[in-house]
Amino acid sequence: MTSTAPTMSGLDTPLTPLRFLDRAAEVHPEKQAVIDGDRQLTYGEFAAAATRLAHALRASGIEAGDRVAYLATNSLEMLVAHFGVPLAGGVLVAINTRLAAAEVQYICDHSGAKLLVGEASLLAPLADVSFQTVGEIVETPTLDGQFVGPHLPYSALVDRGNDSPLSWDVADENAIISINYTSGTTGKPKGVMYTHRGAYLSSLGNAVTQGFSAETRYLWTLPMFHCNGWCGPWSVTSTAGTHVCLRAVRGPDMWQLIDAENVNQMSGAPTVLTTLATAGEAHAMTRPLTIATAGAPPSPTIIRAIGNLGITIVHVYGLTETYGPYSVCEAKPSWADLSADDRAVRMARQGVGMLTADRLRVVRPEAAEDGSLIDVASDGVEMGEIVMRGNVVMKGYFEDPERTAEAFAGGWFHSGDLGVMHPDGYVQLLDRAKDVVISGGENISTIEVEQAVLSHPAVLDVAVIGVPDEKWGERPKAYAVLRPGQEATEADVISHVKTQIASYKAPGAVEFVVDLPKTSTGKIRKNELRDEAWGNAKVRIQG
């Protein structure tokens, strides 16, 4: 019987995170939803703003499936976009605000965005850019409500809309809700496609894992352009929690908002933890505060420092391709008996698949004859690649079937991250994806940096790796070989690179070498450079 049993059509409601705002506005219309400086929205106003934006986008020519790009910090408008753009049937493309003009252009062109909405200060560097598909640029207000020009003011955009109700239902839960561009192991950013179903399930998983409720007051220390803020605009809304916007991660601002707005939840890379713990305003909490952290494993040192402030850490792990967190280092009851140091070492592991994810696997480089993947031994020693799959793994790379197929070899998404499986079933990350540096939570493709260094006329060959950095976790370092008879200083190379790509991607150091270690086939042995820079693999991550 099963599938052939009598079924009523239309009974299964397609899953979509739009339902979360629909419900929050229905149940808690008067409840505080968004705080952005002096501007505030109740849930009723939040839903109304999303509805008005959706109408405005449709009136501006946005049709089902059209991409709408945003270049904005954590703001009221960015939260509204997470509901208003898909409510219009559109696809949200939230762009990293730290990218160079050429990179923003690439993302807008590649995604085929019809509209670009952004903050004036972030749009200014794009003055000379000729977009292929963006037909209109819209400027959001500054924190004090000003429009500095020269673009269409956001207020004029939303004036094209109206307040007539729109259905929050979607026809297809597997439709795309957003595309997030990520720097992977190759130079050009890849457009990671999220579906309504995946965003819904990831949001519920996060809500259970982080314990979101109507009492949640969530400080936006995580950029919303990173994996749609780990689906936070949707998951915090699922329980009608309160969003507290933060436009730049500075210690004093964080503490001021934590205290003034009774913040009890936030998320961020370990650098956020460091900023928090080392701020002059840092003080022990007298009420619960939980921070979900990912992007790099938090060191036992920072875990202890945060613990001393009375703050709880939830260590999660994932990638842009997994809607943000895929796994969580869920504490076992038996860990309560461990010393603080031993517990911190376990807490630094990447753990197990979250509730709405599938398992986390670590597999051997060589697949079986039938193409299936082979797990490494669960001995905490044999290294392999971490792979994931399921509802909270992306639908694919936008208009890139080749790299999509490559990423899903064997039916699982290949993270590129190397790790081990401990006997208790918990995964530990041992080595980064070979060609990505994670600096302050940002993915930097070493290949992209290498190409920028190589574009300097005096450089013949180069290898870029991540090296330890106290503040950022890692920073790119370049090993450059100069062309015979040419000269260049470290400063020359770095300033040249900054004309090519975002400043934060530029190497912190350039070391000139006579030649680079290579394999017999000519491939650079980056592991030799890394071993020299880091000592050994385990220290590399846990340091």
Place this chain on the structure above:
Amino acid sequence: MTSTAPTMSGLDTPLTPLRFLDRAAEVHPEKQAVIDGDRQLTYGEFAAAATRLAHALRASGIEAGDRVAYLATNSLEMLVAHFGVPLAGGVLVAINTRLAAAEVQYICDHSGAKLLVGEASLLAPLADVSFQTVGEIVETPTLDGQFVGPHLPYSALVDRGNDSPLSWDVADENAIISINYTSGTTGKPKGVMYTHRGAYLSSLGNAVTQGFSAETRYLWTLPMFHCNGWCGPWSVTSTAGTHVCLRAVRGPDMWQLIDAENVNQMSGAPTVLTTLATAGEAHAMTRPLTIATAGAPPSPTIIRAIGNLGITIVHVYGLTETYGPYSVCEAKPSWADLSADDRAVRMARQGVGMLTADRLRVVRPEAAEDGSLIDVASDGVEMGEIVMRGNVVMKGYFEDPERTAEAFAGGWFHSGDLGVMHPDGYVQLLDRAKDVVISGGENISTIEVEQAVLSHPAVLDVAVIGVPDEKWGERPKAYAVLRPGQEATEADVISHVKTQIASYKAPGAVEFVVDLPKTSTGKIRKNELRDEAWGNAKVRIQG
């Protein structure tokens, strides 16, 4: 683009609650999963028991889609069945243990169950039954581990299995996981079909609504044969909480387990609250305890009595057709300012759709010309029928397309319950489904009782309604017209009825009348009888 974007096959993992036990056993193999008297299972053992049962069922001829019936109280075996039966590809039919032999037979025959597993004391009354499809009957052990015969011991059944791992994945999330038989407005029980997807989403909704976590210690005061225990075997497992079995709801036993096992969560009809509050062992809690209640609206009196014990009530509402709870009376922040009495009145409302449900609507009897349903005014006055839809509404009635189509007229499931929509969007139930009495959380079809009364040779005509009862909320009462020249006493009629249907369904009182109030078309005006018995509609429910 949306649906036509490049998609990797097999990336979306079909939703199934089987994943919850898979994950709990992976993450917390040593954690206490089940307590049933002196017997205990860790999550590793729980998953192993389900795996072994699944193998045993397959070895016993159970194939994909086959029904397996259980007639058991809240026990370890019943919990294992919720995973082991679907793991074998089967469909669980958990039968109300209080039904008469003929009713059990009807359910087994109608569902086409191949196997019946039950407790010896519950199987004994079936000795003379000839089942149409049940090929084998299996007897579970008593609490002290004995098999009293004459059926196949459960231990012999599971000996047919083995421990080789089975995949917890399912091929189709819309496949049927269970069928729950319910007495609706007509005499014969209807088989309500649950899907893997619906059970998964309902479980997650309950986990968020009730705040389940790894620290949850859940006392099984709710029968697992009611809507699969509101999906509790799955949802408590989703966060690796601990199940504490309870075979019969008695005050002393509840308090003994609450104290000894540190119970912090339970569910049940308001009669369970009354039993708890009035037990001699009742005492104020010194740690959190939350009870989700439904089946009848808790009275402000019981809400206050439970509150005085330091116990939190979560008031939910639903039907067998909605996997148990569909809506929750989610407290609004503004209610904190109300008096205790005013707050209790609001808490007794049925509220709003849960996180994974759709909206709760109250609609007029007449649909629009296009067949769509028309909402009543949100004025707390206009009465209409409560309707629901979406992922946590059943797939349909098993092999009953006619009653399925009827129930889903206009695309929404018709609860048969009458209520009003308050201006704040919260629904309040005002009148029960016209032909159902809810007594101690059990649905009793008045039509079924009427047929039993009518089978007494002296009875000419009868109408059965629910009347207020201090202990059970409602009890059926019969208004009987005797045949001319015939005689019968109240006791005669009641004892006759008990030979026909389950004792708990028999009327508590029989009033002999000269004739019944009828409409011009001959339909009995039950509302007149009810008005006489209850006073007015609002008191009827909230009393």
